[in-house]
Amino acid sequence: MLLVMRRTALFLICFLFCATSATTALAQFTGLSGGTGSNLVLSPRFPEPGEAVRVSLNDYSINTNGATIQWFVDGTEVTNAANERTLTIRAKGLGNTTEIAARTTLPNGVQLHTKATIDPVRVDMLIEADTIAPSFYKGRTIPTVGSVVQVTALPFTDTAKAPTAFAYTWKVKGKVVGGGSRFGKNAISFNSGFGKNIPVAVDIYDSAGKHIASESIIVPLAEPELHFYEMNPLRGMSERVMDDTYVFIGNEVHVRAEPYFLDTSLLSSNPHVEWKLNNRSIENASSDPQEITLRKEGDRGSFNLEFHIRNLQQLLQGVEDSVTISF
Amino acid sequence: MNRPLIITAGIVILLLVLGLWVYLMLFGTPDDSGEVFSNLGFELSTQPVTITPPDPTTPLPETTVDTQNGQLRQLTTRPVAGSTFITHASSSGIRYVERGTGHVYEIDLDTGIETPLSRTTIPQTTEATFSPNGRTIALTAHTQYTTSVFVGEIGEEVNIEGIRLQPGAKNISFATNEDVLYTVTQNGTTEGYRHNIHTLNQSKQFSFNYANVDVAWGEGLQKTYLATKPSHDLEGYIYSTANDILTPETFSAYGLSALFSNDFIVTTYTQDNQYTSTAVSAAGEYYNLPILSLKEKCIFDTFAPNYLWCTAPADTSSPTFVEDWYKGKLTAVDDLWLVDIADSSATLYADFTELSGRTVDVKRIDIDQNGSALSFINKLDHTLWLYDLTTE
Numbered sequence: 153m154l155l156v157m158r159r160t161a162l163f164l165i166c167f168l169f170c171a172t173s174a175t176t177a178l179a180q181f182t183g184l185s186g187g188t189g190s191n192l193v194l195s196p197r198f199p200e201p202g203e204a205v206r207v208s209l210n211d212y213s214i215n216t217n218g219a220t221i222q223w224f225v226d227g228t229e230v231t232n233a234a235n236e237r238t239l240t241i242r243a244k245g246l247g248n249t250t251e252i253a254a255r256t257t258l259p260n261g262v263q264l265h266t267k268a269t270i271d272p273v274r275v276d277m278l279i280e281a282d283t284i285a286p287s288f289y290k291g292r293t294i295p296t297v298g299s300v301v302q303v304t305a306l307p308f309t310d311t312a313k314a315p316t317a318f319a320y321t322w323k324v325k326g327k328v329v330g331g332g333s334r335f336g337k338n339a340i341s342f343n344s345g346f347g348k349n350i351p352v353a354v355d356i357y358d359s360a361g362k363h364i365a366s367e368s369i370i371v372p373l374a375e376p377e378l379h380f381y382e383m384n385p386l387r388g389m390s391e392r393v394m395d396d397t398y399v400f401i402g403n404e405v406h407v408r409a410e411p412y413f414l415d416t417s418l419l420s421s422n423p424h425v426e427w428k429l430n431n432r433s434i435e436n437a438s439s440d441p442q443e444i445t446l447r448k449e450g451d452r453g454s455f456n457l458e459f460h461i462r463n464l465q466q467l468l469q470g471v472e473d474s475v476t477i478s479f
Numbered sequence: 480m481n482r483p484l485i486i487t488a489g490i491v492i493l494l495l496v497l498g499l500w501v502y503l504m505l506f507g508t509p510d511d512s513g514e515v516f517s518n519l520g521f522e523l524s525t526q527p528v529t530i531t532p533p534d535p536t537t538p539l540p541e542t543t544v545d546t547q548n549g550q551l552r553q554l555t556t557r558p559v560a561g562s563t564f565i566t567h568a569s570s571s572g573i574r575y576v577e578r579g580t581g582h583v584y585e586i587d588l589d590t591g592i593e594t595p596l597s598r599t600t601i602p603q604t605t606e607a608t609f610s611p612n613g614r615t616i617a618l619t620a621h622t623q624y625t626t627s628v629f630v631g632e633i634g635e636e637v638n639i640e641g642i643r644l645q646p647g648a649k650n651i652s653f654a655t656n657e658d659v660l661y662t663v664t665q666n667g668t669t670e671g672y673r674h675n676i677h678t679l680n681q682s683k684q685f686s687f688n689y690a691n692v693d694v695a696w697g698e699g700l701q702k703t704y705l706a707t708k709p710s711h712d713l714e715g716y717i718y719s720t721a722n723d724i725l726t727p728e729t730f731s732a733y734g735l736s737a738l739f740s741n742d743f744i745v746t747t748y749t750q751d752n753q754y755t756s757t758a759v760s761a762a763g764e765y766y767n768l769p770i771l772s773l774k775e776k777c778i779f780d781t782f783a784p785n786y787l788w789c790t791a792p793a794d795t796s797s798p799t800f801v802e803d804w805y806k807g808k809l810t811a812v813d814d815l816w817l818v819d820i821a822d823s824s825a826t827l828y829a830d831f832t833e834l835s836g837r838t839v840d841v842k843r844i845d846i847d848q849n850g851s852a853l854s855f856i857n858k859l860d861h862t863l864w865l866y867d868l869t870t871e
Contacts, residue, residue, distance in 0.1 A: 276716050279713050279714070286624070287622070287623070290805045291805045291806075294713060302667060306716075312724045314724065341667075372712050381807070386579040388621060389621070393808045
């Protein structure tokens with residue numbers, strides 16, 4: 153009796169094991185639209201319009217030795233990609249999707265189907281800094297060490313939506329900013345701190361919570377500059393830098409020292425300001441600490457004029473330079 | 480000999496010599512005999528003693544400018560903040576604003592007569608933008624890190640009357656002769672406004688959460704374009720905006736800036752560590768341009784939309800050329816080129832240095848309504864120049 157029961161139990165165990173295996177094997181061979189068994193991997197995962205996309209067939213969990221592979225783009229077979237495991241195509245314009253399908257035919261005739269959709273999304277990452285430059289300067293104010301940087305993400309999808317219609321998760325130097333995803337927050341500000349380059353990344357989600365795009369950039373940090381310009385009380389500041397070949401005519405010259413790309417907080421921080429003439433500090437009677445009036449003594453000569461400005465609360469924010477002026 | 484007679488003669492001679500000595504002491508040596516009588520008050524002319532001032536309504540010509548000699552001519556010695564071509568019924572001219580004072584003048588290009596139109600002083604005026612009819616002017620003063628803009632119409636009293644825009648107004652343009660367009664940036668957001676200078680009605684045109692933006696609008700453009708200011712270190716973008724929806728207009732690129740017309744967007748950007756220019760048509764076709772086509776140095780031809788008049792130096796190889804030029808660190812020694820966009824070719828039209836014997840670094844180029852002349856400001860001294868396109 154005991155022997156019968158043991159053999160019955162053994163039979164049942166074997167039966168159940170075989171049935172499960174068959175079921176599992178059967179599931180691997182049916183209805184595999186990007187499901188278990190094989191799928192298509194896009195690189196980049198969120199391509200932009202016109203960007204080259206590498207589509208890879210991932211079917212390493214099953215034995216496809218001897219299988220043939222066919223690729224289809226929007227229903228049309230790509231014959232020159234036959235039996236390749238990757239396909240490279242270019243994403244279409246905004247609002248235009250591309251359907252990619254791959255059909256794997258096993259030696260026993262079983263076919264595996266998988267597909268993916270390329271829906272390009274453009275994400276522009278606009279960088280700017282809250283740094284100073286003279287108002288006639290027509291270039292962009294750029295970030296420097298210790299300055300405040302702003303990065304703005306502008307996503308463009310197939311339908312025209314304001315940037316605030318999406319949710320954003322920002323990372324600066326690999327750390328999430330703002331505690332996580334925030335709806336409508338398509339811009340962040342942060343202090344650049346030390347270093348030369350700052351990695352910034354953003355993940356973008358639509359109103360349904362679907363992850364639609366990712367983008368990452370490097371924010372380069374530049375060095376602040378200092379240039380000297382001649383001032384005219386009526387005509388304002390000259391737009392030409394005074395270089396070491398500058399010769400002034402007349403009895404006096406008004407000079408303005410103009411720093412570029414220091415943080416705007418410098419202007420309200422009571423910075424350290426120093427003028428030097430031939431390496432000696434001088435008193436500046438001008439009401440504007442960045443401007444100085446110099447009067448010549450003698451018929452001809454030259455002198456070295458130096459200027460130094462620094463934010464005492466943010467010592468990285470400072471610049472100094474000099475110019476030789478002849479008369 | 481009669482002694483009294485001799486004494487009398489001697490006294491008379493002595494008195495004459497004394498009188499002569501006194502005259503010479505007081506009046507000096509006369510140039511002619513008539514001067515002696517006039518110095519002594521014996522004038523015979525009938526010149527009236529009262530002086531009638533000229534009629535104040537008649538403009539006083541201050542200078543006569545040589546507008547006829549040479550294909551390339553310097554029109555002013557005054558520094559200029561901005562200018563525009565003007566067409567009257569029987570003459571043509573160029574109207575300009577003096578840099579620093581904000582005074583307005585007009586030069587008749589046929590006679591060379593320069594006439595003051597406004598002596599209202601707007602101190603430290605550094606830029607001036609004219610309305611299409613040239614009667615309304617926006618005068619910008621750059622004061623350290625901000626701008627102050629006065630917009631007014633030329634009055635009948637050799638003056639200009641108008642209003643001040645919001646502090647920090649930039650990107651000035653005119654939608655019509657009465658509607659000025661400008662932007663104001665606060666807390667990292669740039670807002671565009673349209674302001675009627677007569678009714679004082681103001682309406683917001685767009686809002687963009689970015690501060691460093693150049694706006695191209697008005698002046699016949701059908702769209703409003705927003706372009707990030709250029710930096711060779713940072714990627715730039717160009718959009719059009721309508722109903723607060725942004726639409727990308729071109730590719731993104733480092734150092735990107737652009738000049739706009741209704742037919743083309745002429746982009747300048749860095750590639751392989753130097754600046755290059757490409758034109759994009761409204762249909763999305765791309766044309767490589769053989770010379771650097773900066774928006775400050777180029778203008779579309781009046782009648783042929785695929786032709787561009789550009790001034791450019793021979794060497795623009797530095798990757799920081801544009802920003803260094805903006806800062807005033809370098810000078811562009813410009814020549815004049817005619818660029819055929821469709822053909823991607825450029826023809827050297829004029830060697831400015833050879834024609835003038837001087838370095839010309841062009842900023843703010845303009846073309847007249849007949850396509851017959853170019854005007855531009857020389858960045859070196861802000862003087863106004865004219866190039867005649869009709870002279871061979």
